[in-house]
Amino acid sequence: MSSRTLYRKLVDSHTVSVIDESNVLLFCDLHLMNEYTSPQAFAGLHEKGRDVPYPGQNVAVVSHIIPTHPQAVRVIQDPASALQASNLNRNCARHGIPLFDTNDQLQGIEHVVAPEHGMIRPGMVVICGDSHTTTYGALGALGFGIGTSEVEHVLATQTLVYRLAKDMRIRVDGQLPTGVTAKDLVLMVIGKIGAQGARGYVVELCGSAIDALSIEARFTLCNMMVEAGARGALIAPDQKAFDYVLARAVDMAGAARDQALAHGRTLSSDADARFDAEHRFDASEMSPHVTWGTSPDQVAPVTGRVPRLEDLPEQAQRHSAERALSYTRLEPGAALLGIPVQHVFIGSCTNGRIEDLRAVADVVRGRRVVPGVRAMVVPGSGAVRAQAEAEGVADVLIQAGFEWRKPGCSMCLAMNDDVLGEGTRCASTTNRNFEGRQGRGAITHLMSPAMAAAAAVTGVISDVRTLVANHV
The missing domain is CATH 3.30.499.10 (Aconitase, domain 3)
Structure with a gap:
């Protein structure tokens, strides 16, 4: 074969x-x-x-x-x-x-x-x-x-x-700098290859930076590859993946366990397998990212600026950006740092796991959500909620002024009564920032849990690396 x-x-x-x-x-x-x-x-x-x-x-x-x-x-x-x-x-x-x-x-x-x-x-x-x-x-x-x-x-x-889909490989080598997460990584990748850059492909993610990620971080990465148009996303299972599954799959024991592990170790691309497209990135060059528009690929480093229309290479991109900026009420060339937010949402299938909530707690411990900002944490499941309460993570969030909610999709897509009002700007850990996604006329800035936490305690889009460095 x-x-x-x-x-x-x-x-x-x-x-x-x-x-x-x-x-x-x-x-x-x-x-x-x-x-x-x-x-x-x-x-x-x-x-x-x-x-x-x-x-x-x-x-x-x-x-x-x-x-x-x-x-x-x-x-x-x-x-x-x-x-x-x-x-x-x-x-x-x-x-x-x-x-x-x-x-x-x-x-x-x-x-x-x-x-x-x-x-x-x-x-x-x-x-x-x-x-x-x-x-x-x-x-x-x-x-x-x-x-x-x-x-x-x-x-x-x-x-x-x-x-059948085509094969794409995305290799990310190097070490993610302090303050940079899987969410930043995937936002950067989507920004580089575009919202249709993986259309028709199943993407395999590999490289030393991917190997270093926790399983929960890998969930975030694979979750959002669909925002680049991917029909699937894969990471070859390693010992981390096997350990994660065995800790939770209580029915896997004895011969069935041994058979499953043996099969799992065959699940990688052959050394000379051919991919239809390939991309490479250096993790060490990455920084926290924030979306400025109404598509996940309309994104930039937090220390960057909203693009000027004349600097975009294609007419279609300029037209899309112009419409997006009209909706998000931002000016071309505006700095992302310092944009005021009125709402912060932590949750979703992208970033509603215990690791995400711990990251938020690490940022807000000893701080308070600023007046004028409503901050919500919606755990991804009842089990996540219970674990956060048992670990004391929930107490940290509540003391900082976050609303501690019951689990569900919630404000990710506003299909319940968690809906943003017209013109409300939200720092969100979700996966999509389309027009009206979190409420009619609401404005969504996608970012990591740590970055959203920084926005909650400053009232503006902030570089979490600065907050962490100054944290006492």
């Missing part, structure tokens, strides 16, 4: 049949569902009189529409949202599908819940009606988002008609 990339190994091992040179029928090890992409799929299934043959390989989570107010019992007040949640409950009960429901103590964001409970393992194919399913590439699993009609097909067959 010819040399293969990690991506092709995963596809080949899950191909049920070859349809043509561009499409295969792919077996899916795990199908994740949420409340807003599954109702039509279940309805179609029931109209055709079909059942779910593999209920144990499907898992559902109520995450996008759930309120995050710190109430003992959460009640979804919006009638349409409440109907979505109740429909999901009913459909899961009918078919025997596990569900993390509204008041489940372990409920959370699907892309946080699944790996923390050992559901994601190296070599798997994982699909979900959500684009950020690329997250699972951090563990050497091929994850990608699908549409509603595809959700129905997977429920009925546990397979998917899958169009």
Whole structure:
């Protein structure tokens, strides 16, 4: 057999049949569902009189529409949202599908819940009606988002008609400087290659800088590669990945464990595997990044400036930037440092894990959220929330003036009542800064948790490296 990339190994091992040179029928090890992409799929299934043959390989989570107010019992007040949640409950009960429901103590964001409970393992194919399913590439699993009609097909067959992608390799070597995180790294990469720079590709990330990242940092990296148009993101599993999974996959024991580890060690691209495109970056040259526009690739170092339209190389870029600056109310050439913010949001499937909350606590310990800024922390899951409380991280955040919320997607996409008002500028740890993403007319600046924490205690976009250096 010819040399293969990690991506092709995963596809080949899950191909049920070859349809043509561009499409295969792919077996899916795990199908994740949420409340807003599954109702039509279940309805179609029931109209055709079909059942779910593999209920144990499907898992559902109520995450996008759930309120995050710190109430003992959460009640979804919006009638349409409440109907979505109740429909999901009913459909899961009918078919025997596990569900993390509204008041489940372990409920959370699907892309946080699944790996923390050992559901994601190296070599798997994982699909979900959500684009950020690329997250699972951090563990050497091929994850990608699908549409509603595809959700129905997977429920009925546990397979998917899958169009093959091209291979891209992004190598990042060197050491990330102090104050620079995986979020900064991925924002920089997206800024360099563009919002469509990986369109049609599955991206494999490698290099000494990637090897040095924690698994939670790798989740952040793979999660946001979809913002460069990637159809998937992969990191070859190493000992860190195996240790992460074994600590959580309580069912992996004995011969099954040994077999899984042996298979996991084969999951890397062959030395002479060919990639269709390649990029290289030096981690040591990176700095904290902040978005200035309405696309994740409209980004710059925090010490930089909003670009001048005449300095952009293409007419399309100039037109896009002009529209973005009109929306974000920024002037070409303006410094990013010192831009006032009225809101800070810490959370999402990109940065709602315990490592992210610890980073925020490290910055704000002994400081206070400034008057005029509302700062929210929404843990990625009930387990993350409980761990933060047990470690004392939650106390630090509360003492600093942050709202300590219940888990959920929350203000990442404003599908619940966590919505920003017109013209409110938010320092956000989320993954998208599109027009209206966090509320009609709201302005989003994407950044790392540490950078968002710095904005909370200064009231402006700040360089967290300065705060850390001066912290006593």
